[in-house]
Amino acid sequence: MDNAKLTKILSQVEAFPSMPAAGAKLLALLEEPEVSVNEVEDILRYDPGLTANVLKLANSAYFGIPARIGSVKQAIVLLGLKRLIQLVIASCVGAVMNKSVPGYNIPPGNLWRHSIAVSIAAEALVKDKHNLDAEDFFTPALLHDIGKLVLGNFVKDDLNSIESITAKGIPFVVAENMILGTDHCKIGAKILGMWSFPTEIVNAVRWHHDPETSDDSTMQIDVVHLANLLCQTNATAPDSAGQSVELSTAVIERLGIEIAQFETISGKVAQWVSELADVLTFS
Numbered sequence: 001m002d003n004a005k006l007t008k009i010l011s012q013v014e015a016f017p018s019m020p021a022a023g024a025k026l027l028a029l030l031e032e033p034e035v036s037v038n039e040v041e042d043i044l045r046y047d048p049g050l051t052a053n054v055l056k057l058a059n060s061a062y063f064g065i066p067a068r069i070g071s072v073k074q075a076i077v078l079l080g081l082k083r084l085i086q087l088v089i090a091s092c093v094g095a096v097m098n099k100s101v102p103g104y105n106i107p108p109g110n111l112w113r114h115s116i117a118v119s120i121a122a123e124a125l126v127k128d129k130h131n132l133d134a135e136d137f138f139t140p141a142l143l144h145d146i147g148k149l150v151l152g153n154f155v156k157d158d159l160n161s162i163e164s165i166t167a168k169g170i171p172f173v174v175a176e177n178m179i180l181g182t183d184h185c186k187i188g189a190k191i192l193g194m195w196s197f198p199t200e201i202v203n204a205v206r207w208h209h210d211p212e213t214s215d216d217s218t219m220q221i222d223v224v225h226l227a228n229l230l231c232q233t234n235a236t237a238p239d240s241a242g243q244s245v246e247l248s249t250a251v252i253e254r255l256g257i258e259i260a261q262f263e264t265i266s267g268k269v270a271q272w273v274s275e276l277a278d279v280l281t282f283s
């Protein structure tokens with residue numbers, strides 16, 4: 001590992017595109033105690049392409065709304081403001097996440113489908129927990145691997161060295177650190193920090209492979225960790241081909257998840273993903 005390489009990686013993070021203006025403004029609204037429908041409509045009015053994608057997602061079979069949602073106002077009434085803002089964020093990142101990712105051997109579309117899969121699995125894991133709002137888990141799960149978009153090119157250049165480490169059974173993310181001096185979790189957290197995401201979301205991305213090392217364990221970290229692992233073992237596009245990932249037993253204990261529940265969700269995720277991930281077409 002050399003410092004020049006790490007400096008180059010960090011300069012690529014700074015050059016990463018900013019969140020589209022409408023997404024950034026709506027994200028800031030999430031922190032406000034009261035938000036009016038008019039404020040949201042005003043922000044989206046200037047981005048018809050984004051609005052069209054948000055409405056496509058809102059009308060996807062996944063949400064099961066029987067009537068057709070034709071406006072931002074209707075979407076807020078039927079799905080709620082928090083969900084609408086999540087769909088705006090998903091629409092903003094969908095196009096970049098739909099590309100192939102070098103280094104990780106991820107073909108076009110797979111990172112997007114994997115990200116949606118993890119979001120859906122995260123919500124399903126906490127749906128029955130009365131003290132939690134399942135929707136709070138969607139966005140950190142959606143963005144958990146965004147760091148790969150920057151780190152992929154560097155992983156590609158050093159893939160032989162990384163693979164000589166993973167061949168010994170060492171997790172891929174540890175090998176990233178050994179060779180590059182950073183990993184896709186840290187880089188993802190940096191991107192989201194730059195985009196002014198709330199700290200809980202940044203931390204969930206930062207620690208998704210290593211929940212026990214975080215100073216503050218949070219439900220978001222635990223659930224994203226578990227949901228990501230759940231999506232390694234079914235047909236919803238694994239994290240990356242052949243990467244070994246370790247399940248934290250402390251997380252299982254903290255969440256009190258039964259193995260049967262894990263299996264039920266695992267069996268349904270692929271169907272839910274096709275209902276939500278495939279509605280956006282990217283050009």
Ligand SMILES: [Fe+2]
Pocket residue numbers: 144145184208209239
């Ligand atoms: Fe990851």
Ligand SMILES: [Fe+2]
Pocket residue numbers: 114118144145228238239
């Ligand atoms: Fe992942």
